[in-house]
Amino acid sequence: DQQVKQNSPSLSVQEGRISILNCDYTNSMFDYFLWYKKYPAEGPTFLISISSIKDKNEDGRFTVFLNKSAKHLSLHIVPSQPGDSAVYFCAAITSSGTYKYIFGTGTRLKVLA
Amino acid sequence: DSGVTQTPKHLITATGQRVTLRCSPRSGDLSVYWYQQSLDQGLQFLIHYYNGEERAKGNILERFSAQQFPDLHSELNLSSLELGDSALYFCASSATGNSYEQYFGPGTRLTVT
Numbered sequence: 735d736q737q738v739k740q741n742s743p744s745l746s747v748q749e750g751r752i753s754i755l756n757c758d759y760t761n762s763m764f765d766y767f768l769w770y771k772k773y774p775a776e777g778p779t780f781l782i783s784i785s786s787i788k789d790k791n792e793d794g795r796f797t798v799f800l801n802k803s804a805k806h807l808s809l810h811i812v813p814s815q816p817g818d819s820a821v822y823f824c825a826a827i828t829s830s831g832t833y834k835y836i837f838g839t840g841t842r843l844k845v846l847a
Numbered sequence: 848d849s850g851v852t853q854t855p856k857h858l859i860t861a862t863g864q865r866v867t868l869r870c871s872p873r874s875g876d877l878s879v880y881w882y883q884q885s886l887d888q889g890l891q892f893l894i895h896y897y898n899g900e901e902r903a904k905g906n907i908l909e910r911f912s913a914q915q916f917p918d919l920h921s922e923l924n925l926s927s928l929e930l931g932d933s934a935l936y937f938c939a940s941s942a943t944g945n946s947y948e949q950y951f952g953p954g955t956r957l958t959v960t
Contacts, residue, residue, distance in 0.1 A: 740889075766947050777849060777937050777951030778890070823889065827947060833903055835880070835949070839889035 737761045738826050740838035748846050753811040755841050757824035760805065764826035764834075769798060769809045772821045772840070781822075782809070814845045850874065851952035853938050859958045865926040868955045872919055872940030878902070879921040880949060881913055884935040896921055897943075928959045 739758045747753045755769075765786040770778035784791040784798045784807070791798050797810045811818055821840045828834040850873035860866055872879050881893040883906075892905035896915035907913075910928075915921045925932060935956050939949035 738889075768947060770951075775953070777851070777939070777953050779849065779951065780948045783947060829947075833895070835892060835895075837882075837890040837892070 736839075737764075738824060738836045738838040740822075740824060740841045742841050743839070744842040744844070746844045746846060747814045749816055750813045753809075753814045753818065753843055753845065755809040755811075755822050755824075755843065757807045757809075757838050758805060759807075759826050761826070761828070761834075762805070763828045763831070764836075765829055766827040767798070767800060767807050768825045768827070769796075770823045770825060770837075771818075772823065778823055811843075814843075816845050816847050819843055819845045849950040849952065851938060851940050851950050853936075853952035853955050855955060856953065857956050857958075859960065860928060861960055862928055862930060864928050864959075865924065866928065866957065868923040868925070868936050868938075868957075870921045870923070870938030870940075870952060872921070872938075873950050876940035876942050876950070877919065878941045878943065879915055879919070880939040880941070881907075881921070881923050882937040882939065884937065884954075885931075885933075890937065893923070925957070930959050933957055933959045 768783040769781040772778040800807045823840045824838045852871045854869045877898045879896045882890040893907040895903040913923045935954045937954045939951045
């Protein structure tokens with residue numbers, strides 16, 4: 735049972751345009767969400783996070799939106815740069831009760847120069 | 848550099864064998880997490896240790912075991928290896944037991960032939 739889903743395995747975007755990566759989840763107990771970026775031959779690195787009490791968090795070119803009613807979050811990268819080309823994982827956490835930390839399957843973003 | 852180290856970087860072994868993967872967390876971090884990433888799969892959570900004690904178990908096979916030592920480094924032991932165990936194994940650390948942001952090591956690539 736995949737509780738966190740990234741339905742697009744890959745995405746190509748032109749440099750300077752917006753990249754939108756999507757993530758859906760099924761468990762309403764998740765109360766914190768994160769995005770990680772992964773380059774080849776490296777471990778994932780933390781990018782941005784959002785608490786379930788918010789619907790938006792911004793950090794420079796990166797913005798995460800959370801729609802709790804739709805159980806959907808998205809990562810917007812504006813403007814996209816070639817160095818953003820990587821695999822992006824969303825992760826969801828339940829911090830109360832049994833601690834769970836669940837990753838999606840990842841979306842490979844390619845930013846074309 | 849996340850500050851998390853993993854050894855070895857690569858490991859090639861035969862079916863039926865046993866291997867040990869080692870992880871040193873960031874200085875001061877008490878939690879260690881182990882993940883498995885198979886080809887085209889997301890990160891599958893295996894196990895979480897906090898300050899020497901097992902905190903949570905994920906999809907970890909009975910053939911696999913882990914421990915965290917008093918100096919906080921951790922080892923993941925994989926035994927009776929099968930071809931399907933070939934994967935990237937990541938270790939991550941965080942400061943506390945319920946931290947949101949995790950810092951990942953570069954991974955150990957295990958190939959079972």
